[in-house]
Amino acid sequence: MSRSLSPTNRRATTAVATTTAGPRRPAPELSQPPLDYAYDGSFEGLLTVFFNVYDRKAAPNSIQPLGAVQGGLFAMPVPIETDEATAARVWDGLLRYMDKEARTRLFHTFLSEQPDRELLIFRYADLAMRAGRDISDNYADDNVRRVASIAQQMYREKHRMEAFVRFEKTSDGLFHATIDPDFDVLPLIAPHFTKRYADQRWLIFDKRRRYGLYYDLQRTDVVEFESTAPQRNTAISATVLDEREPLFKLLWQSYFDHVNIPERKNIKLHRRHMPLRYWRYLSEKQPREQRFQPIKNKRPIG
Incomplete structure (x- = not known):
């Protein structure tokens, strides 16, 4: 699955940004028999699926990543090839029916990795397009409530990751941290760490999803790690740590x-x-290598 730090290609987004100011058009009627769709697992791929849903006028029975496709007895899912320009067009088009904050919540819902996230995002977007307005305050609808709830969970996880990440310095000057968040929050915490630690090289590795963020003093990139065998321990070996790291910890x-x-x-x-x-x-919170001793530099009065 391809990963990116932004939901759509930034250059493509800029190219079509001027199209979002036009009048709202109602969503096309989905008059054809429903279909099962398959995509590459990226957010851009999901947005491309949305375009194809309305182009084919066929509502989705299911939207599945290619690696998890479960075909029916008589039909196989329709594979949709990701098109970044199309994805950017859909992403910008959503601003006709919702504000940026509501649109961002859809991206956060995707990162939550909920089993039915694709259909949930589609139903929310389709409801907004048919209503012709922002529906973020329509809590009578179950889809709106779920998206709002997931967005709150994502915000809490993002905030905790920004607060609790601890780096270790390696012998070559790289600061490394390993995390295991409940949700895929690396794209959300990238701006915080890029701004806060702009003067040092660092790597934040998500051991559950086997990818990380690497900052090289110029830009932050997504780096992926492939392993044929599961690794239970992702701690850095003491042989590659900076010799002063144990002192820093102490x-x-x-x-x-x-x-x-x-x-x-x-x-x-x-x-x-x-x-x-x-x-x-x-x-x-780690075991103490040296027993705690109170400070003994206080002199008695008198």
Whole structure:
């Protein structure tokens, strides 16, 4: 599956952006028998499917990634080849019926990896086009409620990844972090880390989806990793870490211990703001290599 940091090709989007200011046209009636569609698993591929749905006037029975196609007894899904220019045209065309925030929620729904995300996004977009207006406040509709709920979950996961990612420095100066989010949030956190760590090379690797973000001091790119055998441990070997990395970890743990106030400990509240599943990536939550000792540089008064 091809991956990108933006939902459509930026140059193609710019080329057709002027077409979004025209009058709203109602969505074509889907008068032909429904079809099963298959695409390459990318968001641009899904948008291309939407174009073909209205071009063929055939509603989707299902929309499936090619690697997960399940054909029926008498019919096979119609494969749709991704066309980035067509995808950009559809993406911009959605602005006739919804604002940018509502449109962004559709992209977030795609990244959520829900089993029926393709049909959910199609139903939402089709409902908006037939209504001729933005429907984001129509919570009486189940599709609108689900998209809004998924968007909230994606926002929380994005915020937590931006807060809880911890880098380790390798011997060649690369800062590396491994994450395992519930949703595919790498495209959403890329702008944050590109802006915040613009003066250092870094790699954030999603071990569940086997791809990552790499920043080379100039731009952030998607890098994919292929492995024939599953890898349970993705930690960096100590032999490739910067020799000062253990010291950095020790200093951070020491700082955390000294600013901690045991009398104000609230484990329940702590786990609410920092769920347990994130602790494996946090230096302050790892076993201490040195026993904590209180600061002894205070002199008695008198």
